[in-house]
Amino acid sequence: DAGVIQSPRHEVTEMGQEVTLRCKPISGHNSLFWYRQTMMRGLELLIYFNNNVPIDDSGMPEDRFSAKMPNASFSTLKIQPSEPRDSAVYFCASSFGGLMNTEAFFGQGTRLTVV
Amino acid sequence: ELKVEQNPLFLSMQEGKNYTIYCNYSTTSDRLYWYRQDPGKSLESLFVLLSNGAVKQEGRLMASLDTKARLSTLHITAAVHDLSATYFCAVDMRGTYKYIFGTGTRLKVLA
Numbered sequence: 074d075a076g077v078i079q080s081p082r083h084e085v086t087e088m089g090q091e092v093t094l095r096c097k098p099i100s101g102h103n104s105l106f107w108y109r110q111t112m113m114r115g116l117e118l119l120i121y122f123n124n125n126v127p128i129d130d131s132g133m134p135e136d137r138f139s140a141k142m143p144n145a146s147f148s149t150l151k152i153q154p155s156e157p158r159d160s161a162v163y164f165c166a167s168s169f170g171g172l173m174n175t176e177a178f179f180g181q182g183t184r185l186t187v188v
Numbered sequence: 189e190l191k192v193e194q195n196p197l198f199l200s201m202q203e204g205k206n207y208t209i210y211c212n213y214s215t216t217s218d219r220l221y222w223y224r225q226d227p228g229k230s231l232e233s234l235f236v237l238l239s240n241g242a243v244k245q246e247g248r249l250m251a252s253l254d255t256k257a258r259l260s261t262l263h264i265t266a267a268v269h270d271l272s273a274t275y276f277c278a279v280d281m282r283g284t285y286k287y288i289f290g291t292g293t294r295l296k297v298l299a
């Protein structure tokens with residue numbers, strides 16, 4: 074398996090623009106997580122899905138952030154409109170959630186810069 | 189709310205020395221994970237600890253879990269420069285599949 078695949082790897086956008094980050098989890102995994110990493114706040118869990126259903130989105134910072142998982146092999150995180158304080162590295166991770174829960178496997182991340 | 193704390197946050201040590209990183213968490217969990225992150229890179233899974241008393245070792249790193257104390261340790265033996273990285277512990281809340289990460293420990297091993 075190629076692992077968790079995220080795109081794009083880097084994104085530079087202007088304040089006010091819409092940004093969409095994409096993630097393909099590992100095949101067979103049924104839990105998917107979006108994290109944001111910054112120097113100031115460390116790794117923050119934004120939202121996680123189980124069996125394509127959003128279970129907990131309490132970490133989503135504002136209504137400008139939204140996430141979807143239309144099927145088991147694809148998820149998006151959208152920021153609209155983007156602001157400079159959204160600049161961070163966004164990681165997607167997947168795991169097999171169940172009685173024999175596995176560790177989360179991470180994608181390479183998307184480095185977002187909002188200018 | 190589940191909180192996961194690590195200490196120290198920063199650690200600078202000489203090659204050949206031993207040291208321990210601590211991970212404390214605030215709620216019941218039976219599973220704890222250790223990750224490594226190199227600068228500008230993603231997180232790589234190191235250890236999965238699935239029960240009280242679990243101990244895992246890989247090379248110069250050894251991780252253990254005490255669920256009663258809600259404490260995990262990552263012990264470094266005879267550190268080498270290649271171990272320089274940031275180490276994270278993560279806990280998943282019992283009954284959920286939600287992984288919460290600690291603050292991270294930035295380790296620098298000096299030659």
